[in-house]
Amino acid sequence: MIYRPTITGAENVPRTGPVILASNHLSFVDSIVIPLAAPRPVQFLAKSHYFTGTGLKGWMSRTFFTAIGAVSVERGAGAQAQAALDQGRRILDSGSAFALYPEGTRSLDGRLYRGRTGIAWLALTTGATVVPVGLIGTQEIQPVGSSVPRVRPVTVRFGEPLDLSRHGAPSSGRARRAATDEVMAAIHALTGQELADAYNEAPPHGALAKLADRVA
Numbered sequence: 001m002i003y004r005p006t007i008t009g010a011e012n013v014p015r016t017g018p019v020i021l022a023s024n025h026l027s028f029v030d031s032i033v034i035p036l037a038a039p040r041p042v043q044f045l046a047k048s049h050y051f052t053g054t055g056l057k058g059w060m061s062r063t064f065f066t067a068i069g070a071v072s073v074e075r076g077a078g079a080q081a082q083a084a085l086d087q088g089r090r091i092l093d094s095g096s097a098f099a100l101y102p103e104g105t106r107s108l109d110g111r112l113y114r115g116r117t118g119i120a121w122l123a124l125t126t127g128a129t130v131v132p133v134g135l136i137g138t139q140e141i142q143p144v145g146s147s148v149p150r151v152r153p154v155t156v157r158f159g160e161p162l163d164l165s166r167h168g169a170p171s172s173g174r175a176r177r178a179a180t181d182e183v184m185a186a187i188h189a190l191t192g193q194e195l196a197d198a199y200n201e202a203p204p205h206g207a208l209a210k211l212a213d214r215v216a
Contacts (some may be wrong), residue, residue, distance in 0.1 A: 001007075002151060003141075009158035010039045018092040019161075022119055023133035024112055025101035026193055029142050029149060030135055034099050034167055035068050035158040043091050045084055046070035085118050092126040102183060103200045108144055110152050112184070112193035113200035115172050120179035124170035132159035134190025137202040157190040 013019065021042060023034060035042045050065045051072040052058070069089060091098045101120075102115030123130050133156065140152040162182060168175030188195065 003154055005033070005037060006054055006153070006155040007037050007158075009160075010037070010158070012158045013039050013097070014129055014161065015040055016095070017106050018095055018126055018128035019097045020092070020119065020123055020130045021097060021099040021133050021158075022102055022130055022187065023099060024135055024187050024193065025103050025106040026110065026139040027106060027142050027144075030101070030106070030138050031070070031099075032068060033135060033138055033154060033156060034104050034133065038097065038099075040097055041069060042097045042099050043069040043071055045087060046072060048072045058110055062110060065150075081118070085122060088118075088122050092122065092128045098122075098128075102180060102187075105200055106144075107193075107196075107200060109196075110139060110193065111196040112188055112191065113196045114198060115175075115180040115184040116199070117176035117180045119171055119183060120164060120167070120176040121170050123164045124175065124179065125168070127165065130162040130164060132162065132186035132190060133157065134159065134187055159186050159190050162186060 013021070014131040021034060021038065023030065024162065031044055031046065034044070046065050050070065052060050053061050071091065088098050088100065100119060102119045103113045104116050107113060119130070122128065136157070137153050138153040140150065141154060142149045164179040164182065167182070
């Protein structure tokens, strides 16, 4: 009611069955905007620390993220990354809608980064339909480093569904890459973002890591 977002293409989201909403990622609020704009309940993965806090603040965090469809997961590479994919697979196998960001983490410069192939593995493994999502303006609501949301125009565009099965089996690295590139091209068509032509790496954590990154 406050932001009055412009939402287009909602009819492209299947009302039943497993579907992956694959979106660009510009702001923390993206994970709030998508569930509110989608025409059906949506689940997505959220960092586990949103669910493990104590006291009133911890309770409020757990209650809020559970209410908007978040599922706790440990973020990371290797076994943690596979565990996150397995969690997404369980959501899709139950016939639910699952939202994720193929870029892996939010873009700090507004460019659209290369997609990681986990989305293709999920789609090809579960047979889920993929609906590309283009978010425009969410980085203006809550810029990086800001804790208080601002009222700014936001647009949510749901693209036409994609059937990625023609690319091949999920065990094929070439099939996963081609399917992921198709998804990213569809997202780019919705947002018009500048292409980074590189993977988006998460910023370093901890004082020593940040210092090393600055030195490098």
